[in-house]
Amino acid sequence: MTTNPYLDSGSCFIGEDGGRELPPADRSDVQPQYVHHLAPKPPPEISPSIPKRKGVKQRCVRFTVVAVICLLLLTLITGILLAYYFSSPCVHGRQCGDGSCVWESQWCDGVKDCPAGQDEASCVRLHGSSFLLQVYWTQGKNWRSVCSQGWSEQQGRASCQDVGYSRGTYFKSGHQQTDADDGFLILKTDLNPESPIMHQLVLSKTCPNNSVVTLHCTDCGRGVNSSRASGVQQASPGAWPWQVSLRVGGSHRCGGAVISPYWILTAAHCVAWTSGAADWLVYAGVVRPSDTLFNPAYTVSRIITHEGFNSITHSNDIALMRLSKPLHITASSDIGAVCLPNVGVYVSAPQKGWITEFSRTVNTGAPHLMEAQVSLVDAANCNRSVSYNGRITQDMLCATEADEGINMCHTDSGGPMVSLKDGVWWLIGDNIWGEHCNEQNRPRVYGSVTYFLDWIYHQMKKHQDG
Structure with a gap:
């Protein structure tokens, strides 16, 4: 038996796997032995330039894809912005109304930049029952009161002309005290009285005694001599001095209201189908048929019907008549004007009002x-299915007779509806629709004068000279 010289003859034991486990050898006795190892097959040589070219190519492809996507997104965003810009040409300005626009700084600067002058049409206004004069200040984009220091009747006439009234109808200027946290507009020391009112004013943080201008461009809204009895009754002479009879061929056609010595407000459907202004005569201060014998007839030089008038829906049912010569208005006469509702004068349901119309006895x-x-009747109630079923639009008002069972259902269109507030009579509606007023839940319908206020002033200003 050959003995393995590499096995220690010392003690040994059997391991759990049935094999013999040798004790650890003394490392000092171990001699280095040569062990033959099979060298693994070397991997094939790969040129280092091949993966480099492949990586560069992949990076170029990824870069190209990202660049194309970014370019497409940029093109899409540019297209959206251009479409928005061309669909809204006044992104950085204000629209004139004919498709053109002007810069914000050009609005109410005293120079007509819009073709039809819309940028200077509504820059001066009267506010509230005190007729406070306010001017739109472009730099602050707000309305500001005008300090009364240095104010004269000349500025008053010019301001009324900017509102829309003729210089010849100017009534008076006044003043009142008010607070203005954002400052006032005050007359320049070196002003040119012939220049537009916007060019005569400058911003000021203070105003002596906080006294600001009030302006009455025409004598309007004075007291009424009505008995104010309940129900429907004949009006007494001078009770409603703004009421006029509009006649064609000697016959009464419609009613109307005097809003200045030159201007009559009526319904568009009254005048839309007539041949021209020369066919009309206006009688003021009449309550009985015989009164036409003692009152002059006024001829009409121009009729302006709202461009959006719809004879089927009665929307925009409003018109203006300009007289060839002004009405003779004095405090003692039976002829006078009713006030247009200033900005800030709110009349809403269930406030009371009065209607007048010519009816055959x-x-x-x-x-x-x-x-x-x-x-006045709330629009929501007037638009119920049992009433007008949604036909009442924002340019209309509904009203019903205050006494239940009493109605005045005649077809005298264009007649005024007025309301007394803060001691002033305001024109709040013109009669446009009442053919069903005998039926239950069918109030009479009027055009809202407040809604049309800007249109009225714009037309008056545009046709100041006839």
């Missing part, structure tokens, strides 16, 4: 001026 068959008190 049973005895004579001739038209007499009748009066009745009405109450």
Whole structure:
């Protein structure tokens, strides 16, 4: 038996796997032995330039894809911005109304930049029951009161002309005290009185005694001599001095309201189908048929019907008549003007008002001026399915006779609805629709003068000279 010289003859033991486990050898006795190892097959040589070219190519492809995507996104965003810009040409300005626009700084600067002058059409206004004069200040984009220091009747006439009234109808300027946290507009020391009112004013943080200008461009809204009895009754002479009779061929056609010595407000459907202004005569201060014998007839030089008038829906049912010569209005006469509702004068349901119209009496068959008190009806109630079922739009008002069971259902269109507030009579509506007023839940419908206020002033200003 050959003995393995590499095995220690010392003690040994059997391991759990049935094999013999040798004790650890003394490392000092171990001699280095040569062990033959099979060298693994070397991997094939790969040129280092091949993966480098491949990586560069992949990076170029990824870069190209990202660049194309970014370019497409940029093109899409540019297209959206250009589409928005061309669809809204006044992104950085204000629209004139004919498709063109001007810069914000050009609005209310005293120079007409819009073709039709819309940028200077509504820059001066009267506010509230005190007729406070306010001017739009472009730099602050707000309305500011005008300090009364240095104010004269000359500035008053010029301001009324900027509102829309003729210089010849100017009534008076006044003043009142008010607070203005954002400052006032005050007359320049070196002003040119012939220049537009916007060029005569400069911003000021203070105003002596906080006294600001009030402006009455025409004498309007003075007291009414009505008995104000309940129900429908004949009006007394001078009770409603703004009421006029509009006649064609000697016959009464419609009612109207005097808003200045030159201007009459009525319904568009009254005048839309007539041949021209020369066919009309206007009688003021009449309540009975015989009154036309003692009052002059006024001729009409121009009729302006709202461009959006719809005879089917009655939307925009409003028109203006300009007289060839002004009405003679004095405090002692039976002729006067009713006030247009200033900005800040709110009249809403269930506030009371009065309507007047020429109706034929049973005895004579001739038209007499009748009066009745009405109450405004909320638009939501007027638009119920049992009433007008959504036909009442924002340019309309509804009103019903204050006394239940009493109605004045005649077809005298264009007649005024007025309301007394803060001691002033305001024109709040013109009669446009009442053919169903005998039916339950069918109030009478009026055009909202407040809604049309800008349109009215714009037309008056545009046609100041006839």
